[in-house]
Amino acid sequence: MDARAAAIAGGRAPELVWLLEHPPLYTAGTSANVGDVHDARFPVHESGRGGQLTYHGPGQRVAYVMIDLKRRTPDVRRFVASLEEWIIRTLASFDVVGERRDDRIGVWVRRPDKGDKYEDKIAAIGIRVKQWVTLHGMAFNVAPDLSHFSGIVPCGVSENRYGVTSLRDLGIPASMTDVDKVLRREFEKLFGQTVDQTVGNTENISPLARTARSASVPSR
Numbered sequence: 001m002d003a004r005a006a007a008i009a010g011g012r013a014p015e016l017v018w019l020l021e022h023p024p025l026y027t028a029g030t031s032a033n034v035g036d037v038h039d040a041r042f043p044v045h046e047s048g049r050g051g052q053l054t055y056h057g058p059g060q061r062v063a064y065v066m067i068d069l070k071r072r073t074p075d076v077r078r079f080v081a082s083l084e085e086w087i088i089r090t091l092a093s094f095d096v097v098g099e100r101r102d103d104r105i106g107v108w109v110r111r112p113d114k115g116d117k118y119e120d121k122i123a124a125i126g127i128r129v130k131q132w133v134t135l136h137g138m139a140f141n142v143a144p145d146l147s148h149f150s151g152i153v154p155c156g157v158s159e160n161r162y163g164v165t166s167l168r169d170l171g172i173p174a175s176m177t178d179v180d181k182v183l184r185r186e187f188e189k190l191f192g193q194t195v196d197q198t199v200g201n202t203e204n205i206s207p208l209a210r211t212a213r214s215a216s217v218p219s220r
Helices: 002-009 076-092 146-151 176-191
Strands: 015-021 025-028 044-046 053-056 060-066 099-101 104-110 119-130 133-141 162-164 211-217
Touching: 002 015, 002 060, 002 119, 002 133, 015 176, 053 060, 053 146, 060 176, 076 099, 076 104, 076 119, 076 133, 076 176
Parallel strands: 025 044, 119 162
Antiparallel strands: 015 060, 015 211, 025 053, 060 133, 099 104, 104 119, 119 133
C-alpha cells in the first residue's frame, strides 16, 4: 500500500481502491492503548493508520482507498466525510439508517431495541495521508463474528450503550457480492467512475489479505 501510494503521489500510477477480507486479527492505530486489548486471541498488528484498536475478519469488507487529494481537494476532513457518506448511502440501499457522530468516529446505527440511546457501530474509519495520498480507509460489517470484537475495546469506545453490529445482526441477509455492488455504485457517485483491474497474487497486495478485489479511479 505504501509503495502504491508513493507511485500515485509521483504520478506513476492511478488512484486505486482495494476491497479485502482479512483473516481474524486486530489492528492498532497510532492512538491505540495497549490496555484496550483484553484477550489477544488473534494477532495484533501495528497499522500506521489513525485511530485506536479495531477487529478485522471474515464477513467484513475492508476498503483501502488510495486517493490523491492534491489532484482533487486537499482537505482531509472532507475526505473523511466522503467516506462516511459512502457508507451511509450504501446502508440506505439496504434500508439501514447510518449516522455520523461528532464525538465518535465511524458510522453508527440507533438500537432502540437494546435500550434508550443505545447505538452500535456498523463501520469503522481509519486513514493515513502521505504526500496528500490517502491510505487505509474503512471496514464495513456485513456478517462477521461479532464476538471477536470482545477481545478489545473497539476504537476506544467502552460505554455499554455503544456496541458493534452488522447487516446480518440487523436481520439483513446481504452477501458480500451484494454489498460490493452497492459500494461501487455509491463510490462512483462521490469519487468518479472506476475501472476494474486484475489482481494477481494477493500476497503482493497485503500479507494480511484473505481475498482481494481492485478498482482504479481515474483522477478528476
